[in-house]
Amino acid sequence: MSESFDKKSMIDEANLAYKKSEVMTENVLSYCPGCGHGTAHRLIAEVIEEGDLQDKTIGVCPVGCSVLMYNSLDIDMQQAAHGRAPAVATAVKRLMPEKFVFTYQGDGDLAAIGTAETLHACNRGENFLIVFINNAIYGMTGGQMAPTTLPGMRSSTSPHGRDTILMGNPLKMTELVAKLPGTYFVTRQSVHTPAAVRKTKKALRKAVEYQQQSKGTCFIEIVSNCPSGWKMTALQSNEWMEENMFPFYPLGDIKVPEE
Amino acid sequence: MKRELRLMKGNEAIAEAAIRAGCDGYFGYPITPQSEILEYLMEEKPHERTGMVVLQAESEVAAINMVYGGAGCGKKVMTSSSSPGISLKQEGLSYIAGAELPCLVVNIVRGGPGLGTIQPAQSDYFQAVKGGGHGDYKLLVLAPASVQEMADFVELGFELAFKYRNPVMILSDGIIGQMMEKVYLNPQKERSSENLEWATTGKPAGSERTIITSLELDSAKQEVFNQKLIDKYREMERSEVRVEEFQTEDADYLLVSYGSSARICQRAVDLARAEGLKVGLIRLITLFPFPKKRLEELAGSVKGMMAVEMSAGQMVEDVMLSVCGKVPVVHFGRMGGIIPTPEEVIENLKTKIIGG
Numbered sequence: 208m209s210e211s212f213d214k215k216s217m218i219d220e221a222n223l224a225y226k227k228s229e230v231m232t233e234n235v236l237s238y239c240p241g242c243g244h245g246t247a248h249r250l251i252a253e254v255i256e257e258g259d260l261q262d263k264t265i266g267v268c269p270v271g272c273s274v275l276m277y278n279s280l281d282i283d284m285q286q287a288a289h290g291r292a293p294a295v296a297t298a299v300k301r302l303m304p305e306k307f308v309f310t311y312q313g314d315g316d317l318a319a320i321g322t323a324e325t326l327h328a329c330n331r332g333e334n335f336l337i338v339f340i341n342n343a344i345y346g347m348t349g350g351q352m353a354p355t356t357l358p359g360m361r362s363s364t365s366p367h368g369r370d371t372i373l374m375g376n377p378l379k380m381t382e383l384v385a386k387l388p389g390t391y392f393v394t395r396q397s398v399h400t401p402a403a404v405r406k407t408k409k410a411l412r413k414a415v416e417y418q419q420q421s422k423g424t425c426f427i428e429i430v431s432n433c434p435s436g437w438k439m440t441a442l443q444s445n446e447w448m449e450e451n452m453f454p455f456y457p458l459g460d461i462k463v464p465e466e
Numbered sequence: 467m468k469r470e471l472r473l474m475k476g477n478e479a480i481a482e483a484a485i486r487a488g489c490d491g492y493f494g495y496p497i498t499p500q501s502e503i504l505e506y507l508m509e510e511k512p513h514e515r516t517g518m519v520v521l522q523a524e525s526e527v528a529a530i531n532m533v534y535g536g537a538g539c540g541k542k543v544m545t546s547s548s549s550p551g552i553s554l555k556q557e558g559l560s561y562i563a564g565a566e567l568p569c570l571v572v573n574i575v576r577g578g579p580g581l582g583t584i585q586p587a588q589s590d591y592f593q594a595v596k597g598g599g600h601g602d603y604k605l606l607v608l609a610p611a612s613v614q615e616m617a618d619f620v621e622l623g624f625e626l627a628f629k630y631r632n633p634v635m636i637l638s639d640g641i642i643g644q645m646m647e648k649v650y651l652n653p654q655k656e657r658s659s660e661n662l663e664w665a666t667t668g669k670p671a672g673s674e675r676t677i678i679t680s681l682e683l684d685s686a687k688q689e690v691f692n693q694k695l696i697d698k699y700r701e702m703e704r705s706e707v708r709v710e711e712f713q714t715e716d717a718d719y720l721l722v723s724y725g726s727s728a729r730i731c732q733r734a735v736d737l738a739r740a741e742g743l744k745v746g747l748i749r750l751i752t753l754f755p756f757p758k759k760r761l762e763e764l765a766g767s768v769k770g771m772m773a774v775e776m777s778a779g780q781m782v783e784d785v786m787l788s789v790c791g792k793v794p795v796v797h798f799g800r801m802g803g804i805i806p807t808p809e810e811v812i813e814n815l816k817t818k819i820i821g822g
């Protein structure tokens with residue numbers, strides 16, 4: 208971190224709405240300004256801290272913009288090959304059943320190259336949490352079409368907009384996994400407003416609780432933005448997300464445990 | 467140490483030896499001619515015997531990544547497959563080598579390319595010893611020639627994998643996988659409950675977190691890491707070369723072979739000696755590290771060498787590199803699942819080296 212950036216002088220304690228979680232490291236996040244990944248990381252860190260789970264957590268981050276997640280979270284982590292986090296996490300959890308295990312996957316990772324690993328882990332009901340960041344684009348590689356790219360949406364490999372006849376339809380993985388007997392809790396959230404952040408955090412808390420009861424796979428999709436890939440400002444991207452992404456990927460619980 | 471005598475298939479011996487070696491997890495996908503490994507394990511309920519986890523994965527890709535996850539937790543984990551499945555595992559193996567994780571991978575080779583044949587072959591030599599996946603890395607490769615060695619190399623393989631924090635491959639073939647022989651099995655070892663300091667086991671309060679990764683965005687650091695790997699492989703070359711020699715002391719001609727081909731060559735040596743030909747055999751037990759030095763020495767005392775392998779000629783290239791043109795080196799091999807006979811070996815030795 209640069210020497211000139213003195214947090215103490217810039218942030219007045221009295222004005223702090225919340226504090227950085229102890230489970231976040233001091234490293235600067237590697238994300239573009241306004242990207243939802245950072246907020247999602249923070250929430251995971253907070254839930255781990257609140258649950259006193261730092262020494263019991265093993266996270267798995269595959270390839271994608273969040274490949275360096277292990278630089279941000281002060282927990283044991285494994286970096287997995289593109290798409291393979293659910294397979295990696297399957298073994299971690301089965302060999303260390305007393306740990307809290309989660310994966311954190313992008314849409315390219317989870318819904319394209321890693322579709323098989325994701326569906327089969329969910330179908331087996333592996334006892335870990337999958338956090339699925341759906342930004343409808345390949346962020347890390349520079350904004351190519353993802354399996355979740357909306358019909359008509361532009362990307363560097365669908366420069367004239369996604370033509371569903373030529374390029375296929377967007378895949379709603381969350382609805383799909385909700386149908387599988389192995390999943391216990393499946394929900395779709397976002398992190399673009401304070402209210403949405405609170406809801407996502409609540410979902411994460413529930414997932415952690417269910418994981419401790421070994422009830423099956425918990426799956427939280429976070430519909431998120433990619434200002435760089437979408438070629439918008441952070442604010443524009445959030446508006447665009449509300450107008451275009453949410454109608455196609457409606458927020459809310461999809462599968463909740465019977466009380 | 468009291469060893470138990472059993473009559474077993476090579477594949478079954480691997481499975482039983484894995485349970486007894488204290489293996490923590492096996493992840494695999496069916497493919498002929500190695501499915502007995504997974505079948506035997508499922509039948510044995512190792513979960514009840516030792517607590518070992520056995521899982522049939524959705525693919526070889528998933529299986530090798532499960533191995534990555536388990537190895538990252540410091541566990542003794544393994545997978546097995548045959549040629550097409552091993553091809554699918556290559557990205558995972560590269561990650562495992564790049565993250566410096568220990569594991570055991572068994573390849574019961576069948577003929578290729580493509581779907582090829584389910585009959586035995588030794589045509590995956592290059593893939594096994596030259597890295598196989600992307601990037602500069604090596605597997606330590608053991609080549610059993612008997613059901614006994616199938617069992618013994620499981621324990622040895624795990625030992626070497628943890629010693630070097632590197633994947634170890636048992637490179638065998640359908641002959642040894644499927645044939646039955648007597649085998650002495652070691653007594654049950656306890657599974658280790660030790661938390662290794664490099665493994666992800668949950669960050670203990672007050673200590674540094676553990677990260678399992680093969681990513682390094684800083685080229686200078688990546689090069690230092692590459693050098694570290696090279697040093698590790700050089701150390702293997704100094705310390706881990708294993709061969710078995712038959713009648714090499716007075717040999718005029720040397721057969722170089724491994725695995726099931728080496729057993730055929732052993733018979734060929736006997737037949738040749740009965741004819742008055744001074745033929746010897748060096749059987750390679752480690753394929754990487756390769757016995758370069760010993761072959762170089764033998765090049766000083768023999769008139770020629772013939773590499774015998776069930777392939778179009780792969781190991782022969784390493785033999786040539788080792789002897790650096792000092793003596794003629796030729797290749798004899800059958801392909802497509804055809805097993806050479808000892809008589810064919812002698813005939814080829816005569817026409818390609820002795821007569822030529």
Ligand SMILES: Cc1ncc(C[n+]2csc(CCOP(=O)(O)OP(=O)(O)O)c2C)c(N)n1
Nearest residue numbers: 270271272289313314315316344345346347
């Ligand atoms: C086997 C393999 N294929 C392709 C890549 C290149 N690659 C890296 S990340 C990525 C897509 C990332 O998109 P996503 O999973 O949606 O995550 P995001 O970056 O948007 O967060 C691709 C194709 C790779 N690393 N490995």
Ligand code: SF4
Nearest residue numbers: 238239242272346433
């Ligand atoms: S490329 Fe997109 S997903 Fe990646 S950090 Fe930037 S904004 Fe976020």
